[in-house]
Amino acid sequence: VIVPDETTTAPRRTRARRGEGPLLRERILDAAERLLIQTGDEDQVSIRAVADEVGVTPPSIYMHFADKRELIFAVCDKHYERFDEFVERAAAGIEDPLASLHARGRAYVQFGLENPEHYRVLFMGKPSATPASYDPQQILTSSAFAHLIEAVHRCADAGVIRGETLMVSISLWAGVHGITSLLISKPNFPWPYREELIDRVLWNLVEGVLAR
Amino acid sequence: VIVPDETTTAPRRTRARRGEGPLLRERILDAAERLLIQTGDEDQVSIRAVADEVGVTPPSIYMHFADKRELIFAVCDKHYERFDEFVERAAAGIEDPLASLHARGRAYVQFGLENPEHYRVLFMGKPSATPASYDPQQILTSSAFAHLIEAVHRCADAGVIRGETLMVSISLWAGVHGITSLLISKPNFPWPYREELIDRVLWNLVEGVLAR
DNA sequence: TGTACATCAGTGAACGCGCGTTCACTGATGTAC
DNA sequence: TGTACATCAGTGAACGCGCGTTCACTGATGTAC
Numbered sequence: 001v002i003v004p005d006e007t008t009t010a011p012r013r014t015r016a017r018r019g020e021g022p023l024l025r026e027r028i029l030d031a032a033e034r035l036l037i038q039t040g041d042e043d044q045v046s047i048r049a050v051a052d053e054v055g056v057t058p059p060s061i062y063m064h065f066a067d068k069r070e071l072i073f074a075v076c077d078k079h080y081e082r083f084d085e086f087v088e089r090a091a092a093g094i095e096d097p098l099a100s101l102h103a104r105g106r107a108y109v110q111f112g113l114e115n116p117e118h119y120r121v122l123f124m125g126k127p128s129a130t131p132a133s134y135d136p137q138q139i140l141t142s143s144a145f146a147h148l149i150e151a152v153h154r155c156a157d158a159g160v161i162r163g164e165t166l167m168v169s170i171s172l173w174a175g176v177h178g179i180t181s182l183l184i185s186k187p188n189f190p191w192p193y194r195e196e197l198i199d200r201v202l203w204n205l206v207e208g209v210l211a212r
Numbered sequence: 213v214i215v216p217d218e219t220t221t222a223p224r225r226t227r228a229r230r231g232e233g234p235l236l237r238e239r240i241l242d243a244a245e246r247l248l249i250q251t252g253d254e255d256q257v258s259i260r261a262v263a264d265e266v267g268v269t270p271p272s273i274y275m276h277f278a279d280k281r282e283l284i285f286a287v288c289d290k291h292y293e294r295f296d297e298f299v300e301r302a303a304a305g306i307e308d309p310l311a312s313l314h315a316r317g318r319a320y321v322q323f324g325l326e327n328p329e330h331y332r333v334l335f336m337g338k339p340s341a342t343p344a345s346y347d348p349q350q351i352l353t354s355s356a357f358a359h360l361i362e363a364v365h366r367c368a369d370a371g372v373i374r375g376e377t378l379m380v381s382i383s384l385w386a387g388v389h390g391i392t393s394l395l396i397s398k399p400n401f402p403w404p405y406r407e408e409l410i411d412r413v414l415w416n417l418v419e420g421v422l423a424r
Numbered sequence: 425t426g427t428a429c430a431t432c433a434g435t436g437a438a439c440g441c442g443c444g445t446t447c448a449c450t451g452a453t454g455t456a457c
Numbered sequence: 458t459g460t461a462c463a464t465c466a467g468t469g470a471a472c473g474c475g476c477g478t479t480c481a482c483t484g485a486t487g488t489a490c
Contacts, residue, residue: 024467059469127400171412177390181390186339207419
């Protein structure tokens with residue numbers, strides 16, 4: 001008689017009642033996110049590993065997600081909303097529009113560095129890794145991006161920056177993305193004064209679009 | 213009798229003479245690079261595929277490379293030297309130090325976008341994808357980086373920029389990396405006026421470090 | 425000049441793996457009469 | 458109130474795949490005597 005080793009896998013959960021399907025969906029998302037953070041590697045978050053973590057068999061994942069990419073992306077999409085909230089909280093209460101821009105940038109970089117695997121999936125993956133259901137326009141119409149554009153707009157209204165709002169916004173985004181993704185990709189590069197470097201990059205970005 | 217399908221694989225090459233091992237090494241590198249460009253996906257460049265492309269069996273790859281990561285990285289390292297040459301050629305003959313900085317940035321972005329898979333492997337991969345033999349200090353001591361630092365130094369000597377040279381250099385690098393990697397990762401994002409955007413980002417970066 | 429031997433580039437076959445996904449099914453839950 | 462039936466969340470087993478890597482080997486090339 002083979003006794004299953006209860007210590008390695010979660011005990012099998014009891015079947016959901018009718019209409020409680022969405023509950024399992026949440027459990028799957030949570031488990032996948034836990035594994036993503038734990039392993040620090042998207043590729044190690046396999047359907048089997050997630051199913052195991054939830055205490056369910058692999059096929060049941062497919063009742064809630066079309067395929068693997070959709071699952072992974074759903075995890076990161078959820079995270080993207082928290083991203084927006086985090087940045088907004090960091091900028092809240094800052095009157096000076098330039099300082100607000102800088103604070104947003106600081107929050108962006110911080111959030112990215114604190115959640116490198118989410119960031120990697122969202123912004124550093126190959127195009128082929130995005131699920132079919134994902135539309136790149138989503139970034140442009142997301143509230144996070146809208147908030148950035150608003151912040152830039154306020155600077156323009158105050159007359160402290162020059163240039164077209166959308167162009168400036170994307171330019172700033174590219175800037176914060178640059179330092180964030182580089183620090184994620186090359187953690188062992190001998191970065192001089194990490195914190196100071198980030199701050200300098202942020203101020204350089206802001207100063208680069210100042211009205212002359 | 214099964215006749216091997218000569219059309220799908222290269223004909224078997226004749227064995228190398230003594231001391232001609234390095235020749236096969238070159239052939240392997242070329243084949244791997246060809247596959248990388250053709251498939252546009254590092255993961256599709258398998259040891260088997262490379263061996264097949266060369267017309268050799270998989271184990272023979274291991275006579276020249278310790279493992280797969282070393283092969284892929286060797287391809288991209290070779291490319292990194294061409295990168296340096298390309299940037300230097302673009303900046304050659306430009307007297308004005310600020311214009312030179314801009315030209316370098318332009319060349320950087322262009323080269324990255326023209327060879328997105330190499331760029332991805334070199335600068336956008338996860339740290340775990342780099343071979344054990346690879347030292348992140350290599351970037352800092354590469355001639356490409358030295359050339360950037362020199363260019364920044366010339367600007368500082370001319371008194372047109374402010375800030376510590378290394379800090380400014382990395383800051384500029386992060387900037388060009390940002391727009392390059394974003395364009396590679398999100399080709400389907402509705403970028404407004406791609407070329408103009410790149411140019412604006414570059415000038416913003418330069419203006420961000422101008423002496424006040 | 426001829427022969428035995430050493431070298432070593434490359435082979436053939438296999439190991440062992442984990443993966444995403446599919447498919448026919450089970451059986452507890454809820455419903456209709 | 459009791460029973461036959463429908464529903465559907467989740468299962469068990471398997472398919473089929475391509476991969477990186479290892480290992481004992483072969484046989485043409487070059488060398489020593």
